[in-house]
Amino acid sequence: MDIGDIKEVIEVEPVEEPARVPEPQQPEPAPAPVAEDSRVKEYTTIDKTGWGDGPWSDEPDKRQWVDETTGLDCLIVRNVAGALCGYVGVGPDHPWHGVDYGDCTAGCGEPWCGHSPDSLVDVHGGLTYSAGCQEHVDPAKGICHVPEPGRPDDVFWYGFDCAHAGDVLPTLADVMRFPDSYDVYRDFDYVTWQVELLAVQLEGVA
Numbered sequence: 639m640d641i642g643d644i645k646e647v648i649e650v651e652p653v654e655e656p657a658r659v660p661e662p663q664q665p666e667p668a669p670a671p672v673a674e675d676s677r678v679k680e681y682t683t684i685d686k687t688g689w690g691d692g693p694w695s696d697e698p699d700k701r702q703w704v705d706e707t708t709g710l711d712c713l714i715v716r717n718v719a720g721a722l723c724g725y726v727g728v729g730p731d732h733p734w735h736g737v738d739y740g741d742c743t744a745g746c747g748e749p750w751c752g753h754s755p756d757s758l759v760d761v762h763g764g765l766t767y768s769a770g771c772q773e774h775v776d777p778a779k780g781i782c783h784v785p786e787p788g789r790p791d792d793v794f795w796y797g798f799d800c801a802h803a804g805d806v807l808p809t810l811a812d813v814m815r816f817p818d819s820y821d822v823y824r825d826f827d828y829v830t831w832q833v834e835l836l837a838v839q840l841e842g843v844a
């Protein structure tokens with residue numbers, strides 16, 4: 639894929655309320671006020687020329703924030719297909735820190751036992767990623783975070799992607815669009831909502 643000129647834009651914007659169950663007749667919720675300690679970092683790095691028009695045209699390519707409900711670090715990162723992927727980081731004291739998303743968390747030793755993080759967590763398409771912070775990557779693009787002051791550097795990320803059947807891949811949107819397609823582009827609002835749901839589930843792990 640031709641990335642073209644890579645521009646790096648870092649903007650700090652207020653956290654917007656995700657569109658939870660959208661109801662056509664209701665007005666848009668007012669954006670949250672800009673917090674003085676707004677812990678949001680956004681990066682726009684991908685040249686989307688040739689993708690065709692879509693919601694992605696006006697979206698950033700990475701967002702890092704701290705979820706207000708759980709206090710967990712969160713990421714949205716656009717992948718090479720243009721699809722958004724969501725991640726929640728758990729700290730060293732979390733029982734699943736370092737546990738692969740497909741591994742048993744209960745030590746039962748049985749395959750397909752239902753104790754894996756992927757089995758226990760409900761998120762778009764299921765978990766498809768678990769790893770520590772990527773080292774030596776561009777913080778504007780990688781599955782890593784720039785720790786806010788006083789927050790852990792050593793977080794273990796659980797992630798999901800929006801490149802499943804039924805999801806629109808922006809890089810293919812022009813060539814793959816069929817008249818009867820019900821595929822949906824999973825935009826920042828949707829992925830933010832899923833990330834927050836994942837964060838609540840991870841926080842609830844005893």
Ligand SMILES: [Zn+2]
Pocket residue numbers: 742743744745746747748751752753754
């Ligand atoms: Zn098990």
